[in-house]
Amino acid sequence: xxxxxxxxxLFKLSRKPIALLSVLVLLALCxxxxxxxxxxxxxxEEGSAFAYLAQSASMTMVLWxxxxxxxxxxxxxxxxxxGILRMHLSRPVGRGAxxxxxxxxxxxxxxxxxxxxxxxxVLLASLFRNFGDVADPALQGPQFSAxxxxxxxLRCYLLTFLGLAAALAMGVLFSVLTANxxxxxxxxxxxGLVTEGVRRVFEISMGAYVHYVPTQYIxxxxxxxxSLSHGFSIAVPGSSYLLxxxxxxxxxxxxxxxxxxxxxxxxxxxx
Amino acid sequence: xxxxxxDSAAAEETSHEQRAAIEVRALSRRFGETLALRDFDMxxxxxxVHGFLGRNGAGKTTAIRxxxxxxxxxxxxxxxxxxxxxxGSHAVRRRVGFLVESPAFFAHLNGRDNLWCHAMLMGGIExxxxxxxxDLFGLSAAAGRKVGGYSLGMRQRLGLAQAFLGxxxxxxLDEPAIGLDPGGVIAIREIIQRYSAEKGTxxxxxxxxxxxxxxxxxxxxxxxxxxxxxxxxxxxxxATGRITVRVDNTPKAxxxxxxxxxxxxxxxxxxxxxxxxxxxxxxPELVRRLVEAGLAVREVSTGPAVLEDLFLDLVGSGxxx
Numbered sequence: 014x015x016x017x018x019x020x021x022x023l024f025k026l027s028r029k030p031i032a033l034l035s036v037l038v039l040l041a042l043c044x045x046x047x048x049x050x051x052x053x054x055x056x057x058e059e060g061s062a063f064a065y066l067a068q069s070a071s072m073t074m075v076l077w078x079x080x081x082x083x084x085x086x087x088x089x090x091x092x093x094x095x096g097i098l099r100m101h102l103s104r105p106v107g108r109g110a111x112x113x114x115x116x117x118x119x120x121x122x123x124x125x126x127x128x129x130x131x132x133x134x135v136l137l138a139s140l141f142r143n144f145g146d147v148a149d150p151a152l153q154g155p156q157f158s159a160x161x162x163x164x165x166x167l168r169c170y171l172l173t174f175l176g177l178a179a180a181l182a183m184g185v186l187f188s189v190l191t192a193n194x195x196x197x198x199x200x201x202x203x204x205g206l207v208t209e210g211v212r213r214v215f216e217i218s219m220g221a222y223v224h225y226v227p228t229q230y231i232x233x234x235x236x237x238x239x240s241l242s243h244g245f246s247i248a249v250p251g252s253s254y255l256l257x258x259x260x261x262x263x264x265x266x267x268x269x270x271x272x273x274x275x276x277x278x279x280x281x282x283x284x
Numbered sequence: 285x286x287x288x289x290x291d292s293a294a295a296e297e298t299s300h301e302q303r304a305a306i307e308v309r310a311l312s313r314r315f316g317e318t319l320a321l322r323d324f325d326m327x328x329x330x331x332x333v334h335g336f337l338g339r340n341g342a343g344k345t346t347a348i349r350x351x352x353x354x355x356x357x358x359x360x361x362x363x364x365x366x367x368x369x370x371x372g373s374h375a376v377r378r379r380v381g382f383l384v385e386s387p388a389f390f391a392h393l394n395g396r397d398n399l400w401c402h403a404m405l406m407g408g409i410e411x412x413x414x415x416x417x418x419d420l421f422g423l424s425a426a427a428g429r430k431v432g433g434y435s436l437g438m439r440q441r442l443g444l445a446q447a448f449l450g451x452x453x454x455x456x457l458d459e460p461a462i463g464l465d466p467g468g469v470i471a472i473r474e475i476i477q478r479y480s481a482e483k484g485t486x487x488x489x490x491x492x493x494x495x496x497x498x499x500x501x502x503x504x505x506x507x508x509x510x511x512x513x514x515x516x517x518x519x520x521x522x523a524t525g526r527i528t529v530r531v532d533n534t535p536k537a538x539x540x541x542x543x544x545x546x547x548x549x550x551x552x553x554x555x556x557x558x559x560x561x562x563x564x565x566x567x568p569e570l571v572r573r574l575v576e577a578g579l580a581v582r583e584v585s586t587g588p589a590v591l592e593d594l595f596l597d598l599v600g601s602g603x604x605x
Contacts, residue, residue, distance in 0.1 A: 017404055017405055017406075017407050018404075018405060020404050021404040024397075024400070024401065024404060025393070025401065028392070028393055028397060029392070095388050096385065096386065096387075096388030097388045097389065097390065099352075099354055099384060099385070099388070100384075100387065100402070100446070101401075101402075101405060102352075102353065102354060103352040103354060103377065103382040103384055104377060104402060104405040104406055105374050105375055105376075105377040105378040105405070105406060106374065106405050107374055279356075281349075281354070281355040281356075282349075282354040282355065283354045283355070283384065283385060
């Protein structure tokens with residue numbers, strides 16, 4: 014059974030079709046522009062549409078990281094500063110239920126965004142290349158069927174969902190720490206820039222999206238990757254790698270949400 | 285056999301608790317260096333229209349925000365319909381409608397959708413009830429328009445509509461008349477009176493419009509610097525009987541009255557009105573002396589203090605002359 018606040022959140026989302034459509038158009042434009050720049054360096058052979066798809070996903074995920082962080086940072090602080098939160102919390106709704114409903118709604122947005130990202134990516138990739146079976150040139154291994162490649166892509170998107178959910182939870186934490194949405198967005202954007210900079214300099218893996226980056230097709234070879242960097246290198250067997258890919262973002266997500274819950278419980282609303 | 289005194293006191297206390305819709309005891313809240321509420325007490329009985337008066341910054345909104353569960357108290361107890369709201373359950377708020385400070389809504393949603401959001405948060409509210417609430421405050425025609433295009437008065441009426449949504453047992457209104465035109469003020473007054481009379485709804489209304497409160501409220505609580513300074517019916521609070529005199533030379537009359545009548549406490553009120561406390565039997569003597577002193581007496585009236593006078597007596601004008 015859906016909770017009352019979550020029903021309201023979904024109702025609000027359903028009343029923003031133009032905003033959602035705008036994001037889709039922006040997404041398509043971004044992907045098309047980025048692929049136009051990168052297309053010449055991608056191989057043009059049987060099944061290379063998967064490389065296209067992976068490349069386009071790895072490029073746009075950085076945009077989603079920033080977008081979701083800022084969107085989440087503004088989500089509660091904006092309503093708080095305008096007095097809407099005061100009106101809603103004077104209803105028979107616990108603050109925890111309200112927070113979880115808001116996070117749930119943001120996760121729905123994230124899922125829609127990733128689904129749209131994949132759909133637009135598939136569409137664009139199919140315009141330039143084909144989705145047939147591929148021989149992995151990087152690993153000089155056996156041929157991979159198109160279905161195995163598609164499954165690899167799907168798995169990467171699911172892991173990316175977790176990584177971006179952690180970013181989203183961090184944004185929500187910023188959102189409850191201050192009643193000023195500009196401050197919350199500034200904190201979020203600043204944190205996003207710093208983490209992205211640190212990640213690039215030290216080659217730290219922060220979320221699943223970076224798995225697209227190292228070489229083309231590598232996203233289907235999780236089991237063959239022996240190390241994972243989260244600020245430091247860990248030698249892990251293949252199965253543990255997948256476990257960590259799920260566990261670490263999940264741990265971040267839960268930690269941020271629990272701290273945000275504590276902060277919101279104690280906050281004065283309507284000051 | 286008559287009840288023992290202890291039984292009687294216990295019965296009286298039980299009756300008091302049963303009658304209390306809102307009960308606040310020794311509530312304190314500090315914001316940094318400012319003590320917003322200091323051992324504040326207030327009782328609002330079921331079915332009454334209760335006025336909550338005080339100067340700006342006296343602590344009214346802080347008390348209402350605690351009742352609405354928006355902020356916590358540092359100390360004390362606040363109960364609505366017998367359930368604690370300080371660190372307690374929020375379920376009781378299903379039976380209460382709040383309009384705390386100025387209303388705020390999603391600008392991109394229309395009036396009906398905004399109210400539907402509140403209905404979803406409350407649970408058990410039908411769409412027909414949303415429409416009825418909009419209709420009650422004359423917003424049916426504008427229900428489909430985005431709230432971003434509403435005037436201040438329309439937003440206020442939408443705020444009132446959300447407070448009345450689902451016919452709650454208690455409605456707490458913080459400055460309900462802000463932004464309303466005179467017709468709107470009269471309409472709100474009539475709605476409150478009708479709900480009180482027909483449905484037995486309890487109202488707690490905070491306002492600076494003392495004339496309106498005098499027309500509406502059966503009891504009032506007056507707060508100053510975070511503490512209760514008076515509570516009761518208007519009759520109780522102004523029961524001493526006031527004499528109001530209008531003369532042509534008020535400064536001279538004030539001096540003479542002070543000289544003639546001990547403890548009359550004459551005060552200059554708006555315009556040329558002097559208010560004083562003397563027995564009704566002394567009124568002919570007062571008029572005779574004023575006339576003999578060469579003053580033109582334009583009017584003499586007796587009656588309980590008007591709310592404005594009572595308010596000024598208790599808390600002053602706050603430095604505003």
